[in-house]
Amino acid sequence: MSHTVTWDPRQYLQFSNERQRPALDLLAQVPLATPTRVVDLGCGPGNVTTILRQRFPAAEIVGVDSSPDMLAKARSAAPDCRFVQGDFATWRPEAPPDLIYSNAALHWVGAHETLFPRLFGLLAPGGVLAVQMPAMHDAPLRRLQLAVAAEGPWAPHLAGEVSAREILSTGAYYDLLRPLASRLDLWETTYLHVLQGEDAVMQWAAGSSLRPFLDRLEGQLQADFRAAYAAALRPHYPRRSDGATLLPFRRLFLVAIR
Numbered sequence: 001m002s003h004t005v006t007w008d009p010r011q012y013l014q015f016s017n018e019r020q021r022p023a024l025d026l027l028a029q030v031p032l033a034t035p036t037r038v039v040d041l042g043c044g045p046g047n048v049t050t051i052l053r054q055r056f057p058a059a060e061i062v063g064v065d066s067s068p069d070m071l072a073k074a075r076s077a078a079p080d081c082r083f084v085q086g087d088f089a090t091w092r093p094e095a096p097p098d099l100i101y102s103n104a105a106l107h108w109v110g111a112h113e114t115l116f117p118r119l120f121g122l123l124a125p126g127g128v129l130a131v132q133m134p135a136m137h138d139a140p141l142r143r144l145q146l147a148v149a150a151e152g153p154w155a156p157h158l159a160g161e162v163s164a165r166e167i168l169s170t171g172a173y174y175d176l177l178r179p180l181a182s183r184l185d186l187w188e189t190t191y192l193h194v195l196q197g198e199d200a201v202m203q204w205a206a207g208s209s210l211r212p213f214l215d216r217l218e219g220q221l222q223a224d225f226r227a228a229y230a231a232a233l234r235p236h237y238p239r240r241s242d243g244a245t246l247l248p249f250r251r252l253f254l255v256a257i258r
């Protein structure tokens with residue numbers, strides 16, 4: 001089962017520094033100086049859109065997202081950019097962009113075998129598709145969501161619920177885009193995020209991958225589920241002597257030039 005996820009910009013932005021770093025690392029590899037049209041696909045609360053604005057001051061920048069809450073936040077964060085509601089599967093730009101940039105967003109939908117060539121085909125000649133996605137399906141952070149969801153009084157409400165999908169293998173993205181791209185750069189990075197606060201990994205997940213589960217629960221049942229998930233995470237992500245929690249987080253990056 002999957003449904004439209006309710007995003008909470010405040011919870012998501014609790015770790016904005018850590019979430020921003022891969023966005024900057026991706027942008028650093030975009031070989032464009034003065035693009036005319038830039039799209040931030042899955043722009044979320046617009047924090048990364050503001051970075052695109054700084055890097056490309058003269059470009060027309062459009063943020064695209066399906067969440068009204070995220071778009072409202074983005075409009076106030078980046079008033080000199082334009083924001084439109086759209087779905088990755090069906091969105092089409094008004095004119096071919098020079099850059100389609102997407103940070104931590106496309107893993108929320110499936111059918112990448114058709115999505116990636118489609119997005120690439122929307123680019124202007126010489127345009128760039130730049131994407132970063134978490135590759136965390138095997139990590140306790142994600143596995144324990146399913147394990148905890150399946151046991152306990154919340155289980156009937158969460159039966160069949162899924163979160164962001166498992167992305168394809170690195171080689172599969174290579175095979176999809178290599179025949180189309182004049183240049184293709186693919187890499188993976190495992191960050192070691194240093195998180196502060198109590199049950200920091202649960203708090204991190206509550207801003208992103210745990211959302212589909214939280215959406216299905218209310219009141220005490222939701223609080224109990226969060227607490228059970230936090231307890232299951234603790235042995236895997238112990239607090240260090242200074243109180244910080246280390247979260248290893250693997251991400252896949254690709255930059256494809258048309």
Ligand SMILES: C[S@@+](CC[C@H](N)C(=O)[O-])C[C@H]1O[C@@H](n2cnc3c(N)ncnc32)[C@H](O)[C@@H]1O
Nearest residue numbers: 042043044065066067070087088103104105108
């Ligand atoms: C984790 S946030 C990333 C936000 C931003 N790019 C960043 O780097 O902080 C993922 C965003 O993807 C959006 N999203 C998820 N599925 C979508 C879809 N099918 N179409 C459009 N946006 C979608 C969500 O609303 C959310 O704002």
